[in-house]
Amino acid sequence: FKVLYFASAKDASKTDGDKFEWSDNINAEALTKLLLERHPDLAPILKVSMFAVNMEYMDQDLSWTVQPGDEVAIIPPVSGG
C-alpha cells in the first residue's frame, strides 16, 4: 500500500510518498509506528494530522485496518483558500 506526504509531512519525510509492504491488522496505531520507523521526524506532524484513505478522511475508526492497494495520505492541518 502507499502513503502520500503533504505540506509539513513532506518537509519532514523529505519525500512525496512511500510504499509499504501490506500485512494484516495494520490499524491507525500500527501505521503510525511504521511511519515513525521510516521517518522519525514525522512525529510532531503525525500528532496533529489526519489520515485520508482512498481520498476519504479516516475518522478515528478503531476497527479500520489498511487494505492491500490502499492509498493513505497524511493530511496536516489544512490551509487552503
Added chain:
Amino acid sequence: MKDIVKITGDIISLDEIAKAVADPKAGAISTFSGTTRDNFEDKEVKTLAYEAYIPMAEKSIQSLITAARQKWDDLIHVAIVHKIGDCPVGETSVVIAVSSGHRVQGLEAVHWLIDELKVQVPIWKKEVYTNGGPDGTD
C-alpha cells in the same frame, strides 16, 4: 445547473469565472476572491506557495458544492477555482462564484463555501517571506 471545480497552476480570472456561472435565470452572481496579503504574524510576505492533494481536493470541493445545493435551493451554477503554485502578493488564490435567482442565498452560499473550504479541503499554503527564512528571519 453547472458545478465547476478547478485546481490550476494558471492565473485565475474572476471575470471569466463570473461569466461561467452567468445565467438568464440569475438575478445575482455572488463572488469571493481570496488574495495574497503582504503580511502574516507581523512578518512581510512575498508570496504564498500553495500545494494540494489534487484528486482529493477536487472531490472535497465537489462535495461542498453538493452540500451547498442541499442547503440553498435557489442556486443555479457554482464555480470554485483554486490556484496552486506560487501566488504573490495581490494575486488571487481562490475564487468562488455562485449564480442564484435572488441575492440572499447566493451571498450566504458563497460565505459558507469559503468557510468550509478553509477547514476541509486538502490544500496547504506556505508563507514565503521577503526576509527569506522559513519563519521570516534570515
